Amino acid sequence: MPDTKRVTSADVARLAGVSRATVSYVLNDTPRQTISAGTRTRVLDAAARLGYSPSAAARTLRTGRSDVVLCLLPDWPIGPEVGSLLGNLSAALTRHGLTLVVHPGSRGERPVAELWKAITPAAVISYTEFTDAEAAAMRSAGVAVVVAVPRRGRGRELAVPQELVGRRQAEHLVAAGHTRLGYAYPDDQRVRFFAEPRLAGVRAACAARRLPTPVGLTVPLDPSAAADCVRRWQSTEVTAVCAYNDEVALAVLAGARTAGLSVPGDLAVIGVDDIPPARLAAPPLTTVTTDQAVVGAHLAATVVAAMSGRSAPELPAADIVRVVPRDSA
């Protein structure tokens, strides 16, 4: 096995017959450094011939900042939407010369603090709030802190405000003539930062129409437990329910089935996310999606803006969340 040593900028410099500084200049397109076309091409193809790619470690050490964007995942189970968001985000960041790297959150791990100190990322994107102290520490260490989804109210949203999602659900149901709504709350306490605002959105929509407050129930992902919930809604004259997400909505569907109710006849149901099983459900599930490509691109733009001190663009939130009408509502 040929223990090939790493190709360094010195190798490139030697092959191109220039100094390492020059190599650095051309490879980085250093502003206010002009390089003769000849030298430039010579360096460029020396680099290509050698298969040179700079050491991120050295560069980071030198500049004090890497081109890595760290995304901290929450420790609750993530769905395909997150996967899609990350894919889009990664692509968008790559276009800006940044590298997205994701750290799967799993409880009982080394605290986040260690991680960002260790990686010196250009930016950190998180699904959970930082304490002010953490944020300050990171910022002063040169990290463009960005807290992602659950940021409520404080000005610009970095992702789609979850209230909007809830509002869309409720509006769809109300438009179909329902006046008494239920809300199917997830069984998993860890997602409450998402569920809370969605429910708030549903409440707001009802309030705006002077309809009664939605009756919320925690719905486990289990047909018979869900059936109990369905019966309780039934007994409170609820005719339509907004579910936290598609999985919960599927549980409601299963509950209705085992309780002997028909959907949407006896109970209309609407979910969130449009996961693949949604359209395969019985009946096919009406749901609301958000365009993750747009969110990903926007998040990337926000990160880039934050890094260069510019202010972030606005997310056209209203345009990218829409209901996918199917048969359940």
Added chain:
Amino acid sequence: MPDTKRVTSADVARLAGVSRATVSYVLNDTPRQTISAGTRTRVLDAAARLGYSPSAAARTLRTGRSDVVLCLLPDWPIGPEVGSLLGNLSAALTRHGLTLVVHPGSRGERPVAELWKAITPAAVISYTEFTDAEAAAMRSAGVAVVVAVPRRGRGRELAVPQELVGRRQAEHLVAAGHTRLGYAYPDDQRVRFFAEPRLAGVRAACAARRLPTPVGLTVPLDPSAAADCVRRWQSTEVTAVCAYNDEVALAVLAGARTAGLSVPGDLAVIGVDDIPPARLAAPPLTTVTTDQAVVGAHLAATVVAAMSGRSAPELPAADIVRVVPRDSA
């Protein structure tokens, strides 16, 4: 905003009244270096007081190897099982002092090659095969290459061999008295590296019982298209089908429903993964799961072994994939 400068080992050394080398020794528990208890504690709490954490960049630059394990995700949509695997893997690696970092594959990105060169990870875990050239290049650059899932036949498996999954499905169906099986192939060409071996497992199980070869059909995630498939199975006397995964199985269920067939009466169906919607389906879906915690821990162990030149432990594959019997088969 206090632009606090990074705390370096020199700061710790100063506060502890020792040299940087000493700090390095105690913090790394350098083998064959003995440190007096007094010095050790002095250094340790100087570090604690300062909130010191070493610069990964510097360390990587110096040692030529980081403690990051890079996992390259495929560019096809990943399900919750992968999420769970990554969580477990991350936790397991952390216990070994390694940091898992995941790069979402998205098409059209900077080639993988660049990425590993840039990050100098201790190991790379991938869902897709490397070419021999890539593997050699990585290994010679000091990366303990580890190709994850689709590694077929070549000795030790790094993850559960997908043949086994298919075999389990078929065995369950056969044990229930079915003799003519169908295979529901995914519509997405990108997952064929997973689908192929699963189908092979089903075939092998049938062959072992001298049963006819399973009749394979590509099933789109769409009720009416799936209904066509179901009818074709019906016309070939297939009474039970193994689906590539739960989503495809859900499609088969939907197809049966729209074709007016009952499950499992007219057609039995078994999936793979046990995604949450599986138990909420009509009827609840029988499926086969694999214990991701075990796989995660094993993968971690493999990586660690590879890094220290030891040989990897064996994965008790047979023990960790089991069918979850519900109503569809």
Added chain:
DNA sequence: CTGTTAGCGCTTTCAA
């Protein structure tokens, strides 16, 4: 047992 020293590969003044 602890300190001195020499870089790892890169960027970036400062001179030439």
Added chain:
DNA sequence: TTGAAAGCGCTAACAG
């Protein structure tokens, strides 16, 4: 327009 040189923070010989 290019080169020389000084480190970024850390580890690992080698001395003391």
